[in-house]
Amino acid sequence: MARSNPPANSGPDAASSVPGATVARLPLYHQALVELGRDGETTVSSERLAELAGVNAAKVRKDLSYLGSYGTRGVGYDIDFLTKQVSRTLGLTADSAVVIVGFGNLGQALARYSGFAERGFPIAAIVDIDQSKVGSTIEDLPVQHLDDLPAIVAEHGIAVGVIATPLSAAQNAADALVAAGVQSILSFAPSNLDIPDSVPWRKVDLATELQILSFYQSRGGTLSHPA
Amino acid sequence: MARSNPPANSGPDAASSVPGATVARLPLYHQALVELGRDGETTVSSERLAELAGVNAAKVRKDLSYLGSYGTRGVGYDIDFLTKQVSRTLGLTADSAVVIVGFGNLGQALARYSGFAERGFPIAAIVDIDQSKVGSTIEDLPVQHLDDLPAIVAEHGIAVGVIATPLSAAQNAADALVAAGVQSILSFAPSNLDIPDSVPWRKVDLATELQILSFYQSRGGTLSHPA
DNA sequence: TAGATTGTTAATCGATTAACAATC
DNA sequence: TAGATTGTTAATCGATTAACAATC
Missing domain, CATH: 3.40.50.720 (NAD(P)-binding Rossmann-like Domain)
Structure with a gap:
């Protein structure tokens, strides 16, 4: 579980296991992040994201931690970057007919x-x-x-x-x-x-x-x- | 938790707590039961109901046990009767506009x-x-x-x-x-x-x-x- | 009686949450 | 440094499942 800063596995991510309950919530976060981006926001805290998604903040942090360590302590998450990470995890890199x-x-x-x-x-x-x-x-x-x-x-x-x-x-x-x-x-x-x-x-x-x-x-x- | 045969609470049921996961599956059972009824079946086992609903048989029995003790050992569940019990539990007794x-x-x-x-x-x-x-x-x-x-x-x-x-x-x-x-x-x-x-x-x-x-x-x- | 199937127990598994050390 | 917020731990809670005694 040891994960240092961004060294080896910042790429397509140490894929494997994201819990089913988390997968089901990722689209909620994705939607909220897209809206925040439209509003011109640049960072968001787990607290705020939780409010928008209708879940609790601990759950947001735990869910996002399965994707990687993409937040900044004391600051929050970069919206553009996190949106991309969630998209990538969900496999939303291109349109699907x-x-x-x-x-x-x-x-x-x-x-x-x-x-x-x-x-x-x-x-x-x-x-x-x-x-x-x-x-x-x-x-x-x-x-x-x-x-x-x-x-x-x-x-x-x-x-x-x-x-x-x-x-x-x-x-x-x-x-x-x-x-x-x-x-x-x-x-x-x-x-x-x-x-x-x-x-x-x-x-x-x-x-x-x-x-x-x-x-x-x-x-x-x-x-x-x-x- | 002690529940004897059908004495006191066979009526509107000892309501209160049906777990959320069970509630979410009751419509599945309801649908399967309605279809079985249409096909002219009169009884169904938890095994068969599980197959139709796409879940496992132990789950079916556990879920149904929250509604009451409505099966017959060695036989199964009476489809008409169970359909009514599931309907009643879901509050589907009349149309809702x-x-x-x-x-x-x-x-x-x-x-x-x-x-x-x-x-x-x-x-x-x-x-x-x-x-x-x-x-x-x-x-x-x-x-x-x-x-x-x-x-x-x-x-x-x-x-x-x-x-x-x-x-x-x-x-x-x-x-x-x-x-x-x-x-x-x-x-x-x-x-x-x-x-x-x-x-x-x-x-x-x-x-x-x-x-x-x-x-x-x-x-x-x-x-x-x-x- | 023998066979079938329920209802319930108990073990296991996964999800949630509060709390807090790490760290920006 | 002081304040804010993450990432992770560990405790708790709820859901799942196999197993089996009860009983038709």
Whole structure:
């Protein structure tokens, strides 16, 4: 654990193990740092960063310590430098193209949503299994057929697949994305998926979020912001 | 901790403390149970439920034990009965009306998305602060003004506010929702919000999900499905 | 009875936090 | 030097899991 100033491992970092809970918070810090940078700030303390991220200061320091020793005692963290380190740790060094699978309600909604592109995840393609939907366009993007996924992924260098199909089609979509060679998958279907260990994936279920809130709401709201 | 068979507390349950990690998984079990019910199954083992939810069987039994002693040794869990218990614990006994704040890209997307209503959270109203947007309709719903929120919430008995504004307007939206009397808040803005402890809230940031995936992707994908 | 499966225990593991020495 | 703030330690807390007695 001995770590001197910046000697050997200031480069791509002594990678390996960042705890899962820390990884999940790095995007929070990243977001706060970007905002501070926009505001013209140059340094930030763990105290301030914690306030912006909605966590406690000890946690911020502990989390950041997994990336390296990038603060200055008595001063704080250099915002530009730390932003770069967090970006690098998260692998956000370049944009990652996204393909949306499923041109139903949710797929169309996501296609119109500009939030992905704004944060470095441009939507490069949309596919559906339904021939009657293929050929229509949305936001200048043509809807293509699921069968063409391997070619589409290769052509655009697509890294991420987003599953926006009905529940019944989600596993098939996952299989197609894996076969086409995407490197990770985000699913909006409320079911578990069978995906090889080599492809990290996550699930976002909007109704689940509301159901969790429902629990805390029904208990008089003693606990705020249950993470 | 002593809990005998079903004597005193089989009713609204010895409420109090269900661990946060368990609460976050109850919607997973709920979803799996609903699907099993649709398939005509009548009982399920912790093993099978675990498989469907993507967790391990010991965790399922431990989680369910916080709700009460609702299984039968040697047999498993009655699906109908357990579904009701999980619903009751989550406070899903009746539909909860939702208001969407922000009629931009994301707000319109959510308004078109039917997934909320299908899971018991019908969208009852949409508001925006921009007068030029007020009066348009989407999916038969009129866009109303943010200033009318208190009346709208009261009239429709709205329980949940969904923040779909730009980052810069999110805190103002939160303040308005709290003042209007919603009971919980789901925010899509990638920032921390200052909300009283009496109103539970959660944040869903789609780009954050992709950034977390980016980390695991860049590490060779050793870890699958990082929760 | 034999087989199956729960509910609970206890060990382990990982995450959180306060505190403080190091050091700018 | 005095004040501020990091990086790390160590204690605590909560979550996970295997194992198994209880019991259908």
